[in-house]
Amino acid sequence: MGDQTSSASALSDVLNKAKPYLAIISLQFGYAGMYILSTICMKHGMSNFILATYRHVVATIVIAPFAFVLERKIRPKMTLPIFLRIVVLGFLEPVLDQNLYYLGMKFTTATYSSAFVNMLPAVTFIMAMIFRLEKINLKKIHSIAKVVGTAITVGGAMVMTLYKGPIIDFVKSGGATHHSTNTESADQHWVSGTIMLLGSIAGWSSFFILQSFTLKKYPAELSLTAWICFMGTVQDAGLSFIMVRDLSAWKIGFDSRLLAASYSGIVCSGIAYYVQGIVIWQRGPVFVTAFSPLCMIITAALGTVILAEKIHLGSILGAIIIVSGLYTVVWGKSKDVKTPELEEKSNGLQELPITDNGRSMNVVDGAANAVNIPDSKNTYSTRGT
Template identity: 50%
Template sequence: MEEICGAKVGNMVNKAKPYVLTVGLQFGMAGTYLFTMASLNHGMSRLVFIVYRNAIAALALAPFALIFERKVRPKMTWTVFVQILVLGFLEPVVDQGFTFLGMQYTSASFASAVMNAVPSVTFVLAVILRLERVRIKELRSQAKVVGTLVTFAGALLMTLYKGPQFDLFHHSNTTHQQGGSHSSQNNHSHWVTGTLFICLGCLAWSSFYILQSITVKRYPAELSLSSLICLAGALQSAVVALIADHNPRAWAIRFDYTLYGPLYTGIMSSGIAYYIQGLVMQSRGPVFVTSFNPLCMIIVTALGSFLLGEHLYLGSIIGGIIIAVGLYSVVWGKGKDYENGTSSSPARTKETETLQLPITSPNNK
């Protein structure tokens, strides 16, 4: 009897494990948005933040790459080397640079909502570059096309319509000043500008996936490749930061968010996220992991309001819901591709995950 009970408990734990790990991962990834926003709010330069974050990510991944891929790591070629430099520029420099800048104009919750559009943008780029085939007569292709259009509609709504303001929690600190020195017109202008910056980050991130899907075929050592991309991004970001910001104090690290932010985002977005997602995808596949992405948006919205005093707007709520619906449509269509074995292009998620186009995880910020 005890053995039977033990077997049942073990079976229940195994069934619940993917759900527990994936939900926990969403909380962890939500923290990357919050720590980033808190670091920027405390005066840390976003360019310096990018340098430290990617340097820490490279250091976190390098030991695992050296240990686990020492026998399978291919030789470096000039083509792969150039592609790594481009990947390091697309993701850490362009994507994170514009996304964090847009986040300063808007909010962490807003950025996390817009980032759900990345799979749809990736799908469009993959179709243009013929990495993804669309058979318009098939239901799964129709779902991906409709989901992409719905996602863009949600992002456009969030850009053009702000709507009434909501505060989930009363908080003494706010991420946006509401004083008389800023008119509503200027605030709206900043909101639109911030949204455009985040959308540019989405485009760069999606381009990163496309190029990564090509590079990983030539250099199939994912940990090593991820570590090299983070290192290339850190070095290129350092050059940009040194040119743009001549203040030596901007590089100072203290025992506050200037340390906690880069440390958490570097380790969480690379090491821990890679391990958990890889573990879950072995048993449930990438579609299962991706389907939980909108949960991160909800967590960031709630915690951002409670911890950072961020304002929530009706346009963001409606647009976020529309984007989530579009995301699930794309995910469903891509899931049918997996079931029918027609997916044609392998890719990785940001920095570390192993997925196929256009299923990507917009959480790894």
């Protein structure tokens, strides 16, 4: 009987430890589908500004009722400083990141843009160091690995940007020949698209960092998600009316536009913000971004088959370098050892309420990982998009 109890306890521990990994890996499949659907509907003429607006309208409608019901007992009081942070969060991800990303994807390809997202962990890591969410000790090998891995990741992104190379045609298809008269224009768009993708990554990383700090003051993931989606809707709508003067562009029917807006709103905004928030609470913002290469692989496969996209050698080489650097960083983070100070701080996490199917539960763990949020007045730590 005792053996059965210990086995069940061990299995439960394994499942609890695996939950953050399974959650983030599942989101990568969700993001890959969003990249493909968004590319299709924008090729059919939908404005990226309007797509981002509809995306967050859907996300707000879906998430708000759950937030209102499930977190009514644990939702903190809204204050002006928290509200201002939410306004900034609504601008960083729903407005800045997504619109720059959609524009960058329009000027390049879905495969290239999803591969470029592999810079996200490196940029987030640099920002986390600046804001003291990550500790670096150059006397430790694992700390050196995190720094070197970040440098390798940036180098891989530079390879993708500066070296295009020949087309690698995995799926033989017609129309592979490009007219030389279009080459200069295509290259110009490629550079513009890359710059927009860089801006998108900077906005997304900033979102993760600010979200981590905001959750210390407002530890209600669903409610915060609903607020971010709502503020994103308001700001995106204002930007859309400025950028798109033709009111007929807002028309939407039962087509790829509705599918892209609904799918990205529910999966990649509503669910993603919430799940990433919980995982940031447990593992920190760098962990959340560590699985983006999987999304690149899925998107590349779907883009080649569904969209007949051409993959350039530079993209492949850059992606390989980025993945190598990324997992050097991940290895370094896996070797982070809790100091007695971090252990003491992490004890404060055990009483943090998170809703689960309407019930209140506690975050128990160890998993504050190497996240060290410098605020002695608060025992909260954690979460992250």
